Each structure stands twice: as structure tokens, then as C-alpha cells.
């Protein structure tokens with residue numbers, strides 16, 4: 001690994017190091033790791049917080065938005081004084097304050113077909129903390145094609161879902177080949193969302209990232225975890241790889257350029 005922990009780090013991460021499942025090797029792996037969080041909003045905030053606290057050495061944050069006051073009910077990485085500031089700046093300051101071991105890579109950009117492959121390239125793990133289908137399919141397709149494992153998270157009012165996609169396993173498209181028609185699933189702005197809901201879902205995603213980096217436990221591979229905050233219940237549905245999946249199947253597309261993301265369905269063009 002080639003990374004040794006100094007006295008301050010041995011103290012900071014002592015509750016990790018004391019566990020056989022993590023230990024100094026696991027902590028060194030975290031400090032050596034790079035994780036990209038796409039979206040510094042409701043899901044991204046808790047993911048950023050816990051990944052920074054855990055000592056993930058390089059934390060990428062991709063978001064092109066500025067903080068709005070209506071975000072603060074759930075996007076806990078931003079504060080009242082941050083209203084109007086870029087979310088990547090606000091998130092980076094939070095991380096710098098929490099843990100000087102972490103280097104934040106700011107990507108103040110909208111995730112597009114033209115930049116998504118370059119964006120995810122080189123990261124060990126990606127947390128998909130986006131709030132729209134277009135970016136969700138872009139992240140799935142780019143990560144799957146580049147063999148970068150990622151955690152998908154989504155929320156709706158009082159419900160959330162999480163799954164983890166790893167190289168060789170089924171991807172998000174295996175379960176949902178195309179996005180639902182526009183207007184079928186409304187966004188937070190028009191339906192509302194319980195503020196604490198993305199906290200739970202984003203923390204599950206951060207947990208998956210930490211486990212993937214340390215190399216312990218069972219990831220949510222081929223399993224979609226459904227969380228119902230009203231019933232306070234967790235259920236999971238298994239899903240399999242679709243051999244005809246255009247992204248992870250037997251005859252995959254070459255790049256995201258083969259997908260029409262401008263069309264709301266995010267469908268892969270038949271050639």
C-alpha cells in the first residue's frame with residue numbers, strides 16, 4: 001500500500017483501526033481512495049460528510065448548482081450563509097473544516113454526454129446522488145462501460161431506493177431499460193420530500209462506497225433496496241443481468257455517444 005499513518009491519523013481513525021474488518025490496511029486504502037459524488041444535494045450531502053469523515057483521501061464533487069434556501073431543509077452540507085454560492089464550494093469548505101486529510105476535487109459542471117466519461121475516469125467508486133433520470137442514466141452508462149463501481153440512490157416523497165453496480169454485475173439499465181415518460185415521476189420541487197429521507201439513503205450509499213474501498217461485506221449487487229420512511233421498513237428485490245442490456249450485456253455499446261439522452265427516455269439507439 002505504501003501509505004503509513006501518522007500519529008494524528010492513528011488517533012482520528014482509531015475506531016476504524018481497532019476493528020479487524022478495517023484496521024490500518026483498510027484505513028490506508030480509504031486514504032488512498034478516490035470517490036466521486038455526483039450531486040451535492042440531498043443524497044450527496046450525507047455521502048460527502050461521511051466519506052470525508054471516514055478519510056477518503058480524494059473526494060470529487062460534481063454539481064453545477066448554487067445553494068438555494070429551500071435546499072437547506074435536507075442538503076446538510078450547506079449552511080444559511082452559503083445561499084447563492086456554488087454547491088461545490090460550499091461542500092469543499094465543509095470537508096476542509098471536517099478533515100484536512102481529504103482533497104476535494106471540484107467539478108462545477110453539468111454532467112453531459114460530452115464530459116461524463118472523462119469525469120468518472122480514474123475514480124475508484126462513484127456515488128450517484130443525482131435528482132434526475134438523464135444524469136442517472138449517464139452515470140450508469142459511463143461507469144458501467146468504464147468498469148467503475150457505483151452506488152445508485154433515488155428518493156421520492158417518503159420513499160428511497162439504493163443499489164450498487166459493480167463490473168461484471170447487472171446495471172441499473174438491466175432493471176429499468178429506459179426512463180419513465182416525462183411527468184410520470186415528479187421531482188422534489190413539485191412533490192416535496194421529507195428532509196431526513198435523503199439522509200438515510202445517502203448514508204447507505206456512503207456505506208457501500210466505504211465497504212467497496214475497504215473490500216469488506218456484501219454490496220447491494222443485483223439487489224435493489226427499497227426504504228419506506230412512513231412504514232419504517234426496508235425491503236429488497238433481486239434483479240439479474242439482462243444479456244441483451246445495451247450497456248452491460250453481451251454486445252454493449254462503445255460509448256455514451258450511442259445513447260440519445262436528449263430524448264427523455266434515455267433510450268439506446270437501435271443500430
Ligand SMILES: [Zn+2]
Nearest residue numbers: 171174245248
Ligand atoms: Zn445492464
